[in-house]
Amino acid sequence: MNQIHLLYIEDDKEIGEWVRANLQDRGYRVTWLTHGDLALEVADSCSLVILDVMLPGLDGFTVGQRLKKQFPALPVLMLSARTSIDDKLQGLQFADDYLTKPFHPDELLARIEVLLRRSGTAASEPLRLRHLLIHERENLIMNQDTGEEIVLTGKQFHIFNYLLRHLGRIMTKEQIYEAVWGELYIEGDKTLMVHIRHLREKVERDPASPEIIETIRGIGYRIRS
Structure with missing residues (x-):
C-alpha cells in the first residue's frame, strides 16, 4: 500500500510511542528517532518531519535548520513544551508550524494534513479490496456494491x-489483541472473536463465508490481499 x-x-519514550501509534492507526508510515543525528539520512524519503525541540545532543532548532537547509521544500512541524513567544518565533524562522505540548492527537493530525496539502503531497490512492474501496488517509470505507459508507x-x-x-x-490473536487493547x-x-464477528457483518458480502477477513484456525486472522 x-x-x-x-x-x-x-x-x-512514552510520548513517542503514543504519537507513533496514533499516526500509524491513521494510515501513515512513521520512522521514529529519539535523537536528531540520523535525521538528514532518513528525511530524504519522507514527506514531513515532526520535530521536538528538547532532544539529547543537537537540539530541535539545530536539527530543523539543518533539515531545511538540505531539504527546503520538506515541511517541518515543531513540537515543544516551551510556550514563550521567543521560542515560537525562533522555531518559526525555519519551521512551517509550531505546536505546543500537551496537544490533542486530532490537532496534531489536522496540522499534518494542512502542511501536506500545502506542500502538494498527494493523498495515497484508495485501496481496492474485493467490494471495498478504502481511503486510508480519510479513514473512509465505501461499499462499491451499494455506494454506501461503512461506519465502524x-x-x-x-x-x-x-x-x-x-x-x-x-x-496471531495475541498480536491483534495487544496492539488494539x-x-x-x-x-x-x-x-477479539466477538469484535471480528461484528466487523465481518459490516465489511463482508456474506459474513458466514468471509472473503476479506480470513480465520487461520488456532492462530489468528489475516486480510487476504
Missing part, C-alpha cells in the same frame, strides 16, 4: 486498520 512517510523525532466503531476500526497494515500476513491477551478470551 502507498503510505505517506513521516519522520518523527522525539526522545520521550472505534475498536472495529483499529482491528481492521491493524490487519490492513499487515495485509496478507497472518497475525494495549493489554496482554488471556488465552480463551472471546473479546
